Amino acid sequence: MRPAFRPERVIRAEIEATFPHIVGTNWLPKSPFDDSYQCIAWAASDTSRKWWPVVSPPECYWPPNAPLNDTVNSFIQAFATLGYAPCTDDSFEFGYQKVAVYATNTGLVRHMARQHFLGKGWLSKPGTLEDIRHPDLRCIEGDPSPTSFEYGTVAQILKRSWLTAARHDLFSGWWAAFLFWLYRKIIVAR
Amino acid sequence: MASYCPQIKPTDWSEPEPDLDWHESAIETTSEAVRKLMLIDELVAKALAQATDTQPALAQLFHEQADKWERETRHLSSPNQKIMHPSYQAVLGMGAEVVPLLLQDLAQNRREWFWALSYITKANPIQREDAGKMDKMVAAWVKWGKDRGLL
Numbered sequence: 182m183r184p185a186f187r188p189e190r191v192i193r194a195e196i197e198a199t200f201p202h203i204v205g206t207n208w209l210p211k212s213p214f215d216d217s218y219q220c221i222a223w224a225a226s227d228t229s230r231k232w233w234p235v236v237s238p239p240e241c242y243w244p245p246n247a248p249l250n251d252t253v254n255s256f257i258q259a260f261a262t263l264g265y266a267p268c269t270d271d272s273f274e275f276g277y278q279k280v281a282v283y284a285t286n287t288g289l290v291r292h293m294a295r296q297h298f299l300g301k302g303w304l305s306k307p308g309t310l311e312d313i314r315h316p317d318l319r320c321i322e323g324d325p326s327p328t329s330f331e332y333g334t335v336a337q338i339l340k341r342s343w344l345t346a347a348r349h350d351l352f353s354g355w356w357a358a359f360l361f362w363l364y365r366k367i368i369v370a371r
Numbered sequence: 372m373a374s375y376c377p378q379i380k381p382t383d384w385s386e387p388e389p390d391l392d393w394h395e396s397a398i399e400t401t402s403e404a405v406r407k408l409m410l411i412d413e414l415v416a417k418a419l420a421q422a423t424d425t426q427p428a429l430a431q432l433f434h435e436q437a438d439k440w441e442r443e444t445r446h447l448s449s450p451n452q453k454i455m456h457p458s459y460q461a462v463l464g465m466g467a468e469v470v471p472l473l474l475q476d477l478a479q480n481r482r483e484w485f486w487a488l489s490y491i492t493k494a495n496p497i498q499r500e501d502a503g504k505m506d507k508m509v510a511a512w513v514k515w516g517k518d519r520g521l522l
Contacts, residue, residue: 233503239503289451307446
């Protein structure tokens with residue numbers, strides 16, 4: 182699918198209906214509507230494919246050797262391949278990039294968000310919807326029950342140094358963000 | 372002259388009476404066959420009519436469930452969470468008849484029916500190296516469907 186640019190009022194209506202805690206915050210849509218990647222891929226700065234530990238059929242990419250299950254540990258190990266390590270603090274630390282793992286109260290992962298490089302909130306890609314920047318992690322939290330269709334709560338924070346980020350996917354993430362910004366300026370502004 | 376062959380008088384000879392039964396029984400058999408054929412025709416026509424009635428009903432039901440599923444899960448990224456939605460389960464319950472509709476919907480709307488297709492057809496045309504790449508995964512299933520005349 183070619184990325185689709187929806188009017189901002191449509192994006193706002195859908196995102197605010199999906200995430201009630203985000204209403205009234207200064208969140209922003211940051212990309213077109215695109216089904217070629219999702220939250221885990223965007224946390225890993227990869228816009229070319231979807232990431233998820235799926236055994237079969239192979240409908241998502243998952244780093245080799247990371248466990249193929251939905252537990253927080255599986256995601257810690259997958260993101261360890263990008264240089265992330267567990268930490269406890271979600272505040273911005275100069276020189277470090279962080280990601281947050283959302284999970285149910287039974288420890289099944291539902292979502293991931295990546296901290297803005299300069300700490301200006303968190304970046305999320307909710308499924309096929311537009312990337313958004315939300316001011317804090319609680320904005321998109323929801324029912325932590327494993328039978329709900331929400332994101333649950335933040336279960337784990339991971340971090341890596343900027344140097345490690347530069348060795349992995351930092352620039353591909355920046356490039357994608359720049360293209361989204363450019364597209365929005367040119368296409369949406371028309 | 373003694374004769375070993377008795378002389379046959381014209382009155383001694385008579386043709387056997389034509390057996391009319393065969394004709395009647397043949398007529399009876401033919402009419403029975405025709406009746407059976409007509410019955411078969413009737414049954415086939417009824418089945419066809421039923422099939423023609425069922426297909427739009429299945430398509431309508433499928434599209435209702437597919438729309439609901441997309442609307443309520445498109446903010447989700449976990450394939451495992453998405454397939455647990457009641458609408459996805461309802462589509463799975465439609466059985467093998469829904470496969471052409473799944474393929475058509477995958478090709479047109481790119482809704483992610485990969486798991487349902489694999490589950491129902493026991494096939495898996497996606498190459499491991501294409502895992503997660505939507506364009507390639509959709510193309511693989513579309514090709515699979517075309518090869519089997521399902522699209």
